[in-house]
Amino acid sequence: MTNTITTKFTDEYKQQAPQYSELLFDIATKCKPKTTLRVSKAKEVTESYFKHTGEAMDAESLEILADMILMDELLDTHPDKMTRKEYPIMSDSQQEERYSGEVDFEWASNVGTNHVDYTISTRDNLRKRRIFVGSK
Incomplete structure (x- = not known):
């Protein structure tokens, strides 16, 4: 400089x-x-x-x-x-x-360490899963 x-x-x-x-x-x-x-x-x-x-x-x-x-x-x-x-x-x-790789804490709080989602499945939860994880 x-x-x-x-x-x-x-x-x-x-x-x-x-x-x-x-x-x-x-x-x-x-x-x-x-x-x-x-x-x-x-x-x-x-x-x-x-x-x-x-x-x-x-x-x-x-x-x-x-x-x-x-x-x-x-x-x-x-x-x-x-x-x-x-x-x-x-x-x-x-x-x-x-x-971009992080998920909402509220959604992640229902997932166990074995990567299983323990939330009772409803249409809304499936939509959230598709949005956050990208699965179909």
Whole structure:
């Protein structure tokens, strides 16, 4: 990452904050700097913004900066990531994939450890089974 990016905000600071954040994110994705440098750049931009405006950056800009800092963790697509790392962070796509295989707790509470559903069968229960398990 370069040291020449300006962190001075003008009167149009509300439009500049997302632009600076996206610029830093783009540079970070291309250059792949160390995490400490990404943290220092994000801190520099947020402190400069606060010094100029007296208020915190908007949520969108802060989220972009957070994604830039956590880039290594979010780009790790290894399928065994959750067991390899002590505190893994899932990306949005990994979170969607994980939740797609989960079933409703109310429905799962009636299924034994032997995978037998002990609910009294009615049309409604069969419909739920088809929805959650995908069986016919």
